[in-house]
Amino acid sequence: MDKINLNLYGLNFQKQVEKKEEEKKTSAEEKAPVNSEEKQVDNEAIYNAMQLSAAQNKAVVMGNALAIDHSKYQNDESIARIQASMGKFEGTVEDMVNVIAAEFPGLSEAQVNALAASAVLQTL
Numbered sequence: 001m002d003k004i005n006l007n008l009y010g011l012n013f014q015k016q017v018e019k020k021e022e023e024k025k026t027s028a029e030e031k032a033p034v035n036s037e038e039k040q041v042d043n044e045a046i047y048n049a050m051q052l053s054a055a056q057n058k059a060v061v062m063g064n065a066l067a068i069d070h071s072k073y074q075n076d077e078s079i080a081r082i083q084a085s086m087g088k089f090e091g092t093v094e095d096m097v098n099v100i101a102a103e104f105p106g107l108s109e110a111q112v113n114a115l116a117a118s119a120v121l122q123t124l
Contacts, residue, residue, distance in 0.1 A: 028086070089120075092120055092123075093116055093117065093120050096116040096119050096120055097112055097113060099114040100112050100115050100116050
């Protein structure tokens with residue numbers, strides 16, 4: 001009796017495997033073929049449109065940034081504190097630029113500015 005049950009199990013298992021293989025074949029056949037007649041898009045046109053969009057977004061942001069009235073959102077003490085803090089920060093960066101330019105005279109202005117910014121940010 002055990003042998004019969006094992007044989008039935010083996011036959012049923014084989015049928016299940018065959019059904020799965022048939023399902024895979026039919027699902028692969030049902031996929032839509034790629035239509036080569038579809039309109040091809042020019043990559044350069046997409047890139048140019050993305051650049052234009054980025055430029056427009058930047059212009060909108062910059063235009064709105066200039067129209068902000070800080071007195072609506074901060075009191076005079078906060079504005080004075082922020083202005084003093086920014087003055088100290090700009091002075092520190094300027095001092096660091098002068099020190100780096102004096103120590104490394106062969107560096108370009110961009111390199112000096114990058115080193116100064118890095119050094120100031122590390123001290124914060």
